Amino acid sequence: NAGVTQTPKFQVLKTGQSMTLQCAQDMNHEYMSWYRQDPGMGLRLIHYSVGAGITDQGEVPNGYNVSRSTTEDFPLRLLSAAPSQTSVYFCASYDNQETQYFGPGTRLLVL
Amino acid sequence: DQQVKQNSPSLSVQEGRISILNCDYTNSMFDYFLWYKKYPAEGPTFLISISSIKDKNEDGRFTVFLNKSAKHLSLHIVPSQPGDSAVYFCAASKGANSKLTFGKGITLSVRP
Numbered sequence: 001n002a003g004v005t006q007t008p009k010f011q012v013l014k015t016g017q018s019m020t021l022q023c024a025q026d027m028n029h030e031y032m033s034w035y036r037q038d039p040g041m042g043l044r045l046i047h048y049s050v051g052a053g054i055t056d057q058g059e060v061p062n063g064y065n066v067s068r069s070t071t072e073d074f075p076l077r078l079l080s081a082a083p084s085q086t087s088v089y090f091c092a093s094y095d096n097q098e099t100q101y102f103g104p105g106t107r108l109l110v111l
Numbered sequence: 112d113q114q115v116k117q118n119s120p121s122l123s124v125q126e127g128r129i130s131i132l133n134c135d136y137t138n139s140m141f142d143y144f145l146w147y148k149k150y151p152a153e154g155p156t157f158l159i160s161i162s163s164i165k166d167k168n169e170d171g172r173f174t175v176f177l178n179k180s181a182k183h184l185s186l187h188i189v190p191s192q193p194g195d196s197a198v199y200f201c202a203a204s205k206g207a208n209s210k211l212t213f214g215k216g217i218t219l220s221v222r223p
Contacts, residue, residue, distance in 0.1 A: 004154070031208065033210065033211075035213075040120075040215060041215060042117075042200060042213045042214055042215035042216050043155070043200060043202075043211075043213040043216075044213070045210055045211070045212070048210050058210060059212075090154050090155070092154075094208070099145070099157035099160070100155075100157065100211065101157075102154030102155045102156070103154050104152075104153060104154050105152070105153070105154055
């Protein structure tokens with residue numbers, strides 16, 4: 001039981017490049033979320049999903065796309081990376097209980 | 112406008128003493144509150160939660176108090192241990208399964 005896994009752990013992009021941050025969970029959770037953590041800003045919700053085929057925007061969705069074709073996977077796409085997207089990205093999944101299980105994070109640097 | 116506020120960025124306490132971490136919220140629709148703990152280079156991990164029907168929830172050394180009229184909650188850690196040194200995030204939601212709104216976090220340092 002791996003919980004929530006994220007790949008890559010670290011990535012450097014040039015402005016304008018695109019990439020996909022991968023997230024997978026093996027707990028059969030219906031709910032999954034993407035957050036970004038910036039210094040002094042805490043965790044901010046980017047997008048979330050309440051089940052396969054259903055996604056919605058969070059607090060800071062601009063510049064990011066998501067899809068949820070399966071229960072297990074919830075990839076986050078950066079269409080055209082900008083330096084403002086330099087951050088640490090966390091994926092999380094949860095069920096009907098109280099908690100969210102977070103992945104270890106992806107550190108992204110956009111030059 | 113930040114709906115969940117952790118106004119103190121850091122706290123330092125002596126090992127064995129009590130740590131009190133505070134959190135305020137502005138949205139009266141929030142009815143579920145959680146605390147997460149985060150070590151460097153790791154994802155946050157759930158610590159303790161409380162729903163608005165309670166004013167206190169206890170789990171071992173950790174107790175969360177909720178004052179709905181003041182829109183304030185606090186996390187008490189007794190006794191504090193060096194391994195408690197981490198960043199603590201307060202979070203709130205409208206319902207137990209709804210999306211979370213996080214505070215900025217507070218860095219707790221427990222001195223041996």
